[in-house]
Amino acid sequence: MKNQVVDDVITYGARNYNPFNVVLSRGQGEWVWDIQGKKYLDMLSAYSAVNQGHCHPKLLKALELQARKLCITSRAYHNECLGPWMRKLATLTLMDKILPMNSGAEAVETSIKLARKWAYSRKGILNPNAKIIVCNNNFHGRTTTIVSFSSEPQYRDAFAPYDNGFVSIPFGDAQALEKAITQDTAAFLVEPVQGEAGxxxxxxxxxxxxxxxxxxxxxxxxxxxxxxxxxxTGKMFAHEYENTKPDLLILGKALGGGIFPISAVAGRQEIMDVFQPGDHGSTFGGNPLACAISIAALDIIIEENLVQKSFTLGEKFREDLRNVLPSHIVKEVRGKGLLNGIEIYPEAGSGRFYGELLCQKGVLSKDTHGQILRFAPPLMLEPSSLDFGLSIIKDVFSKTEDEWKKGS
Ligand SMILES: Cc1ncc(COP(=O)(O)O)c(C=O)c1O
Structure with missing residues (x-):
């Protein structure tokens, strides 16, 4: 497709993304439309940022009401939305205190700073010896500190010098954690399900x-x-599957209902209290517009029973596809709730190829790590929309890349 918008991005944009050749212009619920009016089922949801569905009326109302009133104050003053939002999020996470930021990576950085200051001021680790244990194949964002402990060469290799306060262990191996802990260990940072890794x-x-x-x-x-x-993942938080709780919980993405960036660290008082005024901050963090939207975003998840929906529809997704997709093309269908992946054998073709084919046929998904396609639709999607997505997926995975190309 030849298009001025795409040309402008190619001409004027840095090349840090390689998007499919589609220009989206409108969204509603689980559906998005391109500039030619073609309709797609969004099964990526901006990497899980749109759990509530695109342009939810309650979010738009909260956005408009607050935008007309007051958008930003900075944390130099109180604003009337921050306290209610903190109370709501602390209650939901069963945590004592909340620290707001904007992007996910900033919230991860915040947790690293909290852990380090706690290590020096409470645990008695000698400054600057604190180490944080992380997992191989992690994805926690793109800042220079975070990419220092990435095991993905493209994310890390060209961006030295690195922060050496991290130790990496295999994911899913609790014994490896036990072995890696030393007197200098401040924290263990982990994703409950490694999303970006596949x-x-x-x-x-x-x-x-x-x-x-x-x-x-x-x-x-x-x-x-x-x-x-x-x-x-079919629970409010994935750790609820195991009746456990972290000391610090990092949230972002859907916290802003897919319309405004807001992230947070929720944690126990003893840890959160290590920060003194001036230790940390963000110009936009905790702004009233983001907080008003986030309050509505959290309400929608509860009022519309999205957690249960995610659980039920996720089961259906996997049950419908397992044993149906050709076993010489698809290695595995796996996931929890509505966070799912389809892994393709390299001999059957590339994830990018199948992603583009899905897109042509009206389903948006994206490959991660080459051979795995991620399916994470808005949690509010109608069962009939899921059925549409499933039928397209079955069609697309009925042939190998070579067979599609030969038109057989
Ligand atoms: C588990 C996890 N942590 C952190 C991030 C980074 O979030 P952001 O892109 O908002 O900085 C992501 C983004 O995909 C993520 O999936």
Missing amino acids: IILPPEGYLKNVADICKKNNVLCIFDEIQTGLGR
């Missing part, structure tokens, strides 16, 4: 085991639920 699920009991190991060793347990939180 929807990698840890063994059952892993989250509880690591939380218990952390507790036993006076190490902070930090769960990054930026992608898995807020209903995405």
